[in-house]
Amino acid sequence: MQYTLNKTICQHVRMVAVQRPFFAGPPVFTIGSGLSRSNPTQPTGFPLGIDNKKPRVWMSLSYQVRMDDEQCYLAVHSSYCGIFAEADLSTCLCHFDFEREKEHYAGAHLQVHGSSPALDKLNRGHDVGRTLDKLHFPVGGKRFRPSLEDVIEFLVSERLVDAREGWEQVVEDGRDQFQRQQLKAAMRRNTAVVQAWVRDHGQAMVRE
Incomplete structure (x- = not known):
């Protein structure tokens, strides 16, 4: 993450991992900017910029990781990537979230801050007055949710930030590395599908 950020839309960002204290269960690590032993759970925001001009955009980025149920692979338990227009993170554009064990809405989702006349008309009953940022837009599910690289591409393509050459x-x-990892994880959880695919296509692969 640190390499990706500093090679694209940031400079001098430092990401660290700190073990979450006083947690009953397997070790959980928080990854983010500004973490330390005295601040193990509350990452700080950082500016998006590749020069010394006053930054226009800030990001708040954090991950909680732990071993999977089989204690074989490190897995993301939750993540948060917020885009802000103020250094104090008071004015949010949107945030991309992932919560592995969320039940009442999509675990991988996008929340957008803003007004929506359409939502004002659609809200009814107890939802009257509900704002746009309270909606959880699903984005790809647990396996194929947006990566940090997708967010960077969004910021550059929509002309919100400048990017380094290359x-x-x-x-x-x-992104290719992330998608390969997710595909391998999906294969581990769906071995019957993998076996069926190899059975149906294995001979063709050998001939090729």
Whole structure:
């Protein structure tokens, strides 16, 4: 994450991992900016910029990771990536969230801050007055949720931030690595599907 950010839309960002204290169960680590032993759970925001100009955009980025149920692989338990227009993170544009064990709405989701006349008309009953940022837009599910590289591409493509020369390759390489990891995880959880695919296509692969 640190490499990807500093090679694309940031400079001098430092991401660290700190074990979550006083947690009953397997160790959980929080990854983010500004963490330390005295501040193990509350990452700080950081500016998005590649020069010394006054930054216009800030990001708040954090991950909680722990071993999976089989104690074989490190898995993301939750993540948060928020985009803000103020250094104190008081004015939010949107945030991309992942909560592995969420039940009442999509675990991988996007929340957008703003007004919506359509939502004002659609709200009814107890939802009257509900604002746009309270909606959880699903984005790809547990396996194929947006990566940090997708967020960077969004920020650059929509002209919200400037990027370093060569940022496209950094994003593409990182996204490819993320998608490969997610595909392997999906294969581990769906071995019957993998076996069926190999049975149906294995001979063709050998001939190729």
